[in-house]
Amino acid sequence: MARHVESVCRLCRREGMKLFLKGDRCFTEKCAFERREYAPGQHGQVRRKLSEYGTQLREKQKVRRLYGLMEQQFRRCFALAERMRGVTGENLLQVLERRLDNTVYRLGFARSRKEARQLVRHGHFAVNGRKVNIPSFLVKAGDQIHVRETSAKIARMTESVEGVDRRGGVPEWLILEKEKLTGRVSALPAREHLTLPIQEQLIVELYSK
Numbered sequence: 001m002a003r004h005v006e007s008v009c010r011l012c013r014r015e016g017m018k019l020f021l022k023g024d025r026c027f028t029e030k031c032a033f034e035r036r037e038y039a040p041g042q043h044g045q046v047r048r049k050l051s052e053y054g055t056q057l058r059e060k061q062k063v064r065r066l067y068g069l070m071e072q073q074f075r076r077c078f079a080l081a082e083r084m085r086g087v088t089g090e091n092l093l094q095v096l097e098r099r100l101d102n103t104v105y106r107l108g109f110a111r112s113r114k115e116a117r118q119l120v121r122h123g124h125f126a127v128n129g130r131k132v133n134i135p136s137f138l139v140k141a142g143d144q145i146h147v148r149e150t151s152a153k154i155a156r157m158t159e160s161v162e163g164v165d166r167r168g169g170v171p172e173w174l175i176l177e178k179e180k181l182t183g184r185v186s187a188l189p190a191r192e193h194l195t196l197p198i199q200e201q202l203i204v205e206l207y208s209k
Contacts, residue, residue, distance in 0.1 A: 056206035059199050066196070067096050068113045073136070078207055089200030090191045097173075097189040100127070101135035103145060107176050107183035108164025109157055124151035139185050147181040157181075168195075 050058065064074045081091035096102065101117040104125060110116035116135075119125065123133040126148050139145065147157060161178050170176045171193045175184045 053206075056202045059202040060206050063096070063198055063200070063203060067099070067102060068117065069096075075207075078203070089204045092203065093191065093194055093198065093200055094189050095138065097194070098138045098140075099135060100125070100132060100137040100139060100145070103139050103174070103183070103185070106171055107145065107174055108161045108167070108170060109147065109181070109183075111160050111163075111167075115160075119157070124148055124154070124157070141185050141187050143185045145183045145185070152181055 060074075064071070067074075069077070077095045078088075078092055081088050081095050084091040084095075097106070101113055101120050104110055104120060105113045105116040109125075110119055120135045120137075121133055123131055124147060125132060125145055127137065127139065127143055127145055129144075131148065147154075151157070158181070161176075161181065164170060164176070170183075171189065173185065173187045173189045173193055175186050177183070
């Protein structure tokens with residue numbers, strides 16, 4: 001599977017906002033975006049007026065990079081959102097939030113979505129008692145996600161859970177039991193649970209052309 005291997009801090013600078021791709025480092029003064037808020041490259045500080053298409057493309061790239069997906073994966077999520085009832089843009093964000101790697105990150109078991117994806121791939125989590133190693137697995141309301149017994153002693157994971165409040169805490173649609181290293185999906189994620197400035201309608205307009 002293709003993956004991004006270059007500096008992820010350049011992605012934050014390119015999109016003009018923190019995407020929290022490096023975990024705890026993004027909450028310190030060492031964050032590259034804090035020091036250089038302009039786009040990377042020789043002409044990064046030159047202000048350019050974007051066209052309508054350019055604005056839509058940048059919004060799509062921002063959300064895609066935020067969740068760490070390649071273009072084909074993101075398109076599949078959009079296609080699924082289109083088939084669902086309701087507003088397509090909000091459905092898209094719900095699908096992205098329901099991915100197992102994102103849910104693991106939101107519960108605090110990992111410091112970043114990239115780390116969460118790796119942990120899921122290595123089979124450290126179970127959903128409703130069954131091992132799941134597919135990052136794109138979509139959780140449902142009522143699902144229980146817990147760290148498998150053989151993985152409960154991983155220091156990096158337990159330390160990450162202890163620092164979840166420092167990173168913004170657990171969203172309202174999830175319930176975390178730190179002592180048991182268990183999380184539960186209390187409800188499907190709603191639009192108001194996303195605090196980052198995302199204009200999902202621009203993505204719908206882009207893919208509707």
